[in-house]
Amino acid sequence: MKKLLLLTAIILLAMPGFSQDDKDKEKLSILNVGKEKLADQKMWGGQYRSALVIFNEILKDHPANGSILHSAGYCHYNLGEKEKAQELLEKAKTSSKPNPETYLLLGQIYERDGKTDEALAEFNTFKAKASSSQLKESTVDINISHCNNAKALMAKPVDVKVENLGQNVNSKFDDKGPAITVDGKKLFFNSRRPQGTEDPVDVEGDGKFFESIYFTTWDTTKKMWAEVDEVAGQVNQQGAHSACVGIAPDGKQIFIYKNDLKDPSARGGDIYVSKVMNNKWKTPTPFGKPISTTYWEGGACISPDGKTLYFVSESPKFGKIKGYGGADIWMVKRISKTEWGKPENLGPEVNSAYQEVGIFLAPDGKTLFFCSNNPNSMGDYDIFRTINEGGKWSKPENLGYPINGIRRDGPLVLSANPQYAYFSSDRLGGFGENDIYRVDLRIIRCWKRNSPKRQIM
Numbered sequence: 025m026k027k028l029l030l031l032t033a034i035i036l037l038a039m040p041g042f043s044q045d046d047k048d049k050e051k052l053s054i055l056n057v058g059k060e061k062l063a064d065q066k067m068w069g070g071q072y073r074s075a076l077v078i079f080n081e082i083l084k085d086h087p088a089n090g091s092i093l094h095s096a097g098y099c100h101y102n103l104g105e106k107e108k109a110q111e112l113l114e115k116a117k118t119s120s121k122p123n124p125e126t127y128l129l130l131g132q133i134y135e136r137d138g139k140t141d142e143a144l145a146e147f148n149t150f151k152a153k154a155s156s157s158q159l160k161e162s163t164v165d166i167n168i169s170h171c172n173n174a175k176a177l178m179a180k181p182v183d184v185k186v187e188n189l190g191q192n193v194n195s196k197f198d199d200k201g202p203a204i205t206v207d208g209k210k211l212f213f214n215s216r217r218p219q220g221t222e223d224p225v226d227v228e229g230d231g232k233f234f235e236s237i238y239f240t241t242w243d244t245t246k247k248m249w250a251e252v253d254e255v256a257g258q259v260n261q262q263g264a265h266s267a268c269v270g271i272a273p274d275g276k277q278i279f280i281y282k283n284d285l286k287d288p289s290a291r292g293g294d295i296y297v298s299k300v301m302n303n304k305w306k307t308p309t310p311f312g313k314p315i316s317t318t319y320w321e322g323g324a325c326i327s328p329d330g331k332t333l334y335f336v337s338e339s340p341k342f343g344k345i346k347g348y349g350g351a352d353i354w355m356v357k358r359i360s361k362t363e364w365g366k367p368e369n370l371g372p373e374v375n376s377a378y379q380e381v382g383i384f385l386a387p388d389g390k391t392l393f394f395c396s397n398n399p400n401s402m403g404d405y406d407i408f409r410t411i412n413e414g415g416k417w418s419k420p421e422n423l424g425y426p427i428n429g430i431r432r433d434g435p436l437v438l439s440a441n442p443q444y445a446y447f448s449s450d451r452l453g454g455f456g457e458n459d460i461y462r463v464d465l466r467i468i469r470c471w472k473r474n475s476p477k478r479q480i481m
Contacts, residue, residue, distance in 0.1 A: 060092065072099040073231050090119025092127045103230055104457065106133050124154040126463045128164055135403060138430050138452070140171045147171070166378075166399055173422075174402040176431050184425040188453075189446075192251050193240050197233065200448035200458035201435060205269050205275040206387060208439030211249060211446065212239045213460055214267040219254060224263045236260040237268045237280070245354055257305030259298050266308075270325040273387065273440075276300050279324040280308045293320040295335060311335075312344060314367055315356060322351065323435075325385045330478065331358045334392065335367075336381050342367040349377035353394060374410050374417050381405070382435030385450065396420070396436035403430035407447060 026081065041196045079096040086092060097112035109131050110312035116126045147164050188194065197217040198329050204211050225233050237259055240249045259280055270279040280296045292317045296308035308315050311324075330424040338351045340378055343366055346356075352375040368398030369375060374394075382395035382405070390412040395405040400420075406428040408420040412480035422428060422435075429451045436447035444462040452457075 060095075063095065067095060067099055070102075070229055072103050075099050088115075088119055090116045090122045090126070093119065094123045094129075097126070098129060098423045101133065103130060106136065109133060121199045124150050124158055125162070128162055128167075131164075131167060135167060136431055140174055140430075144168065145172050166397075169399040170401055170403045170430075173400065174425075177422070177425045177428070180424075181426055184427065184464045186426050186461050186463045187456070189462060191248050191251055191455060194455040196456040196461040198235075199455075199460055200450075200459040201267055201382075202437050202446040202448060202460050203271040203278065204437045204446060205271060206440045207272045207275070208442055210239055210240045211242070211460075212237060212268045212273065213252075213254070213448070214238070215252075215455075224266075234263065235265040235267050237266055237278075244278050251369050254303055256303060257298070257300075258307040266349055269323045270384070272326055272330070273313050273328050277324075278305065282308060293322060295321045295324045311364075315364060317342075317465060320351070323381055325383050326388045327385060328387060330363045332356070333358070333364065334370075334383055334385060336383060338369075341370075345369050347380065348372055348375040348380060350379040351381050353380050353392075370410075372416055373419055379405070382407075384435055384437045386438060387440040392417070393434075394420075402428055403468065404432040405434055407434040407436045432458070 056128075059078050059082055063075045063082070066072075066075035066078070076096060078100065079092055082089070082092050082095065092364045093112050093116035097116060099111045100106075100112065102108035103213045110205060113126050113130045113133070113454055115131070127146045127150040131150065132141075134143035134146060145166050146298055150164055151159065151163070151368045154164075179186065193199065193213075195215065195217045197215055198330060199213055199215045199217070203209055203213070214235050214237050215238050215249045217238075218233045219236075221233075223233055225231055226448075234404050237255045238252045240252045241251045242248075254260060255268050257299065259268075259278070261282075263279075267281045268278050269281045271277070272279075277299050280298055281293065281342040282296050283293045292329040294310050294385065296310050298308040300306070315333070315337075317337065317339045319337060319339040321337045321339075324333060325335075326333050334353060334355050334356055336351050336353055337347075340347050342354065345368065347365075347369060353370045354367045355370060356367045359365050361477070374380065376396065376398040380394055380396045382393075384393045384461055385391070386393065391409060393407060393409050395403050395407055398408070401466075402422070402425065409421045410420045411418045427433065427436075427447070429449065431450045431452075433449045433451070434447055436445050438445040442463065446460060446462050449457045450457055
């Protein structure tokens with residue numbers, strides 16, 4: 025009998041989930057506990073590369089520790105290294121005490137890969153295992169909503185053709201945020217490609233090259249966009265991010281998002297304006313109050329008559345007017361050449377508790393396109409449109425699939441007499457991260473609303 029009990033104990037200890045040795049391996053040594061705290065500080069500060077160095081050191085001693093595997097996977101996820109993140113998170117799931125947020129993050133990876141059913145399974149597992157505080161702080165419900173929207177919209181695609189602008193414009197780096205002149209002949213966009221081997225990288229952030237503004241010109245002979253070039257003048261800056269977020273209808277002013285922590289006037293992210301002179305862009309100047317605040321402002325466009333400016337801000341309020349959460353779209357009327365009136369919120373029909381960004385006002389002066397990750401999106405950010413009729417903005421309409429996809433789409437822009445609309449997307453099949461795409465503009469102007477396939481009229 026004693027021999028039988030001994031044999032049973034040996035078998036139990038040898039089985040997965042019962043090995044005391046395996047459980048002990050998950051417990052960190054005192055030295056590695058200190059390392060984990062330092063790595064966590066770096067991770068939550070956005071220094072993912074630095075954090076990974078430390079997490080990888082700990083994993084050499086504790087390769088089965090679910091917490092460290094999760095944190096390392098989280099860092100890889102935020103660095104855009106999804107395959108490595110998935111590998112580590114799948115290992116974290118097999119640990120004795122997996123972090124419930126491992127399932128949430130895996131679901132988000134599956135969602136971005138278009139594996140909607142697998143994503144929904146992970147999200148539901150997270151909901152079953154997470155604590156009440158984890159559930160409250162998570163995005164799981166909106167993730168589930170995005171997956172369901174994706175399935176519904178992809179089942180009824182819009183009958184349009186979406187095309188990548190090709191290697192003349194796009195690169196293996198991040199290319200996004202198009203802005204087009206009203207005549208449709210110049211297309212500006214932002215890229216994180218290097219100009220030379222000595223270009224600095226964002227060592228405090230994701231370790232990639234800083235964002236700069238580029239442009240391409242339409243070749244009327246070849247009927248294609250020419251090879252791109254960096255804009256001339258004073259808009260791009262070494263060691264800091266600069267991004268074009270809009271262009272005035274006359275093409276003589278560009279609105280720039282500038283984030284330079286070394287510049288006190290930038291306050292970590294404001295909107296600037298630069299004017300062109302002799303084909304060179306002058307040093308950007310901030311809009312100043314009331315548009316610029318101590319909060320993030322990251323988008324702007326102006327009406328065709330130059331009298332109304334629309335902008336995006338995370339400020340919770342302007343004066344007594346409160347926002348609706350996240351980043352909202354605001355408008356302000358021009359008082360004089362250098363002064364603007366009091367900002368007005370576009371209201372709850374347009375703004376939500378989520379993020380409304382990437383704005384563009386069509387040449388008709390009443391159709392506003394914007395991006396949002398609200399519950400009506402089909403994954404990350406989608407492109408929506410709203411129309412101002414009699415001073416009231418219509419309920420925003422999702423532009424549908426395949427303009428929108430399961431990943432981040434937008435912003436979208438168009439010229440006065442266009443054949444195409446242009447937008448950026450990080451969808452699969454591109455040359456790099458985000459790419460610039462074009463779509464037949466008729467979808468913007470009209471479609472049969474009750475058609476099962478939403479055919480173009």
